[in-house]
Amino acid sequence: MDRLFNLFSQSIRAVTSFKMRTFFCLLSVALGVASITTIVAATEGAYKKALEIVERFGPDALLIIGGGEEQRAVGQRQKTITLSDVEAIKQTFDSAYLVVPMTSTGDITVSYKNKKYQTRIIGSTSDYSSVWTWPVIQGSDFTEEDVKGLHNVGLIGQHVVNELFADEDPVGKYILVNRIPVEIVGVLTERGTSPTGANLDDRIILPITTVMRKLQNETQYVSVLRVRFYDQKNLYYYVEELRSFLRNRHGIPPEDPDDFTIISPKEIIKFLVALTGSLVAFLGVTGVISLIVAGFVLANLFLLSVQERRQEIGIRRATGAKRKDILMQFLGESVIITTLGGIAGFLVAFAGKELLTLIAEFPIEFSWKAFAVGLFLSWVIGIGFGLQPAKRASDLNPIEAIRG
């Protein structure tokens, strides 16, 4: 143990003495480890984000959107789901505890006093906030009577509150929505942005009947339908049930595609993986390449160093160092340097995190896991690429070495 400690202190001595070698090895290892830890952190961040989104979306929830997948892909939103579909689903699926239709109209001008603002109007039922697990912080939801009676009442998103009501309490105030006076009965909590970057707080929720009749001139079609089930485990079974149920109702022949799209938590994860995948792949390739380059830089600088320090090796051997003492010393030097490089790389990655989140718009989550991976990789490089130079040092014949 004392011997190991002695060797280790000799390694430290050499690391601090050969500053240029230390600096360049450290730098290259740091860059490699920085990109690798960033990947680990990004993957973790994306994963966490995905879980968060699924959690918010509702792991027990499905979203049914009008129009088949192909039509949606080219940007056509077709309304194919009717209020009677909604009623039928409610009647048929006992396993669902919430079935909430929604419709939406964009770019509607709303005003309060002399302030004007364009926002999205959502029509829904009194269950809107519970179906999205989106609590009302001031006031309350509108009621079933409001929906039946086409009342002009609404919930307001935080962003719209900020645009229209500076410091005023919006609850109980009337705003104009397309010149229709609407009483604000509740304020939704802040929700942030959707995975695609849309501001979710930029909206006003009115009874679906009010929106259809008074804004859309519509009697049957809704845009989307959200269904939540008691039994989360069988969600994917319900997806299939709902699909055949709706195909049947819409009279779609077996060879034709769906005229609606069912979005489940799985779809959301798929989407997110596609979004982050390219960045992770890019960083992964650069990270691995820079780590390998770092390894070769280290190996070469160490071979050079062994050559330069032949006399040192010779005198150490002459005064009693065994081969493995020399091996351990040089291996110690490379592991110390790469460990420092790994830590530096982690710090660089940590510092670069802000920049990356800005560009990539997804969270980079640093944890002990990213740190452990970084440290492990620096040891792999330290031992893997330091072994050959250390071996060469220890294999030097003391007589040859001491003659320089």
Next chain:
Amino acid sequence: MEDIRKTYRMGNQDVEVLKGINLNIEKGEFVSIMGTSGSGKTTLMNIIGCLDVPTSGRYVLADREVSHLTDDELSVIRNEHIGFVFQNFYLLPYATVLENVLLPTLYIEHYRDGSEKHARELLQLVGLEARAKFKPNQLSGGEQQRVAIARALINNPELVLADEPTGQLDSKTTEEIMNILTTMNKQGKTVILITHDAAVAGYATRITHIKDGIIFE
């Protein structure tokens, strides 16, 4: 040493550098081995210093047959029984004087206390106690060699092997170094001095010559 032979292979030809060396050195002697380059003296020194093994023959050092030991065993012998003083000093440039003196203690088999105190005493003995924190490049050649002597003594070896210890030094420093070696011999160390310089060899109590791989008294 009995009938020590060393053969090197050069190209496809065997060259016998040591042709049967018989040499008996008693504990406490001060022996010089003189020879010109090519006489085999360096090879002999390497074998005496356990840096190399003979091709054949017997070498007993401090009651132990060492001619067929492994590399690791030879390392231990060097560490415990032999102190080296070389022409080029071979101090570690990045370590202090004190650390250089302590170098052999890094490789001892069993840890012992008081090494640093011992190192300081040795530095005092060679007159460099004030330079303990200096780096070798801040010292003169004679001072560096004195550090090397302190290093050679730190593990209390029975044998001090000096290979042209004054080859890099002027005559005044040479005298200082030789006086230190003489003092050490008087304190009981066996000293073997390898040199081509007759004046330096004269400090020894016994002078031998090596020529073409054979020893002459």
